[in-house]
Amino acid sequence: MNFYKHETAVVDDGAEIGDESKIWHFVHVCGGARIGRGVSLGQNVFVGNKVIIGDKCKIQNNVSVYDNVYLEDDVFCGPSMVFTNVYNPRSFIERKTEYRDTLVKRGATLGANCTIVCGVTIGEYALVGAGAVINKDVKPFALMVGVPAKQIGWISIYGEQLKLPLEGSGIARCEYTGEQYQLENGFVSIK
Template identity: 35%
Template sequence: MPRLRRIITRFAEKIAERKLQKRCALSIGAGTKISYRNLGQRPPAALTVGEGSIFQATIISDRENSIISVGNNTFVGNSRLVCAEEISIGNNVLISWGCTIVDHNSHSTDWTKRETDVREWHFNRKDWSHVKIGKVRISDNAWIGFNSIILKGVTIGEGAIVGAGSVVTKNVEPFTIVAGNPARVLQGVS
């Protein structure tokens, strides 16, 4: 029975991969493992994953021209990447399970601009002109602990560590450890 399950799983992955290749510019490096079925119904315009990586995240692409890039030897666990513009993840990065990385506010902070959102969604439309968007960058050798949230416009510096359950609203300096809600510097990385 386990052998049959593996065969069915591989077949489903191949179908999901082919569907994704038709809908976005896909570049996958040698030796990389991707869970294609997790990539969602709204893939980005471009998805690049480097060599030797493991990518298990769900992608929610909120705009047509969004770009997600992942470096070499990087692990992205069962997490969510919510992208309207660009999310960039470097080499040798570890992103644990349950994390959310989002490059936008999703809605305007002005209620008068939000009041038409639901009506527009019925027609698969969204007015992005009042939504704040900022590229998210996770630099090489960073480690994001489980259930952390990385918000728009944040850069996680090289070698930085984000403690489990943190909410990161500001840039994290290279080789520092941050944790909490909002994330605060605890110490440097030795």
């Protein structure tokens, strides 16, 4: 395979790393991990055994992608954001058989220092603001902020807020790409 690995990074035997990926300083990738093409793993990233990272994902510094976390293509994980995999951890109780799956769908952005409580799905192209805490599923194209996170709007694929109501129906156009988005039955789609 053709990928870059900094001399301080550790990639365990068995890990699958796609072409053109970059693994920076002090990263540890466990042997069961599957990492796609063109992925960037920033300084001090940890990737567990039961993890799948899609093509062209960017995982910024100080992020741990624990077992049972699955990232589709083009996901952005901001600096120091947090994934969990056990809902009710105790140091004195073994709960490795209780890991809950977390799925982050294509093109979603997870802002710096946000926390994703395990067992949720983050929809396509959703944007989770810096410092937010996600404890329930997030709709595609949703803009989420706060603790716990609440939806405050809708976001385009380009990453700009759309002029759509939270509920009801409507049509909006992305100012930058001209793509048209439609809100109907509580979900946004490209028209």
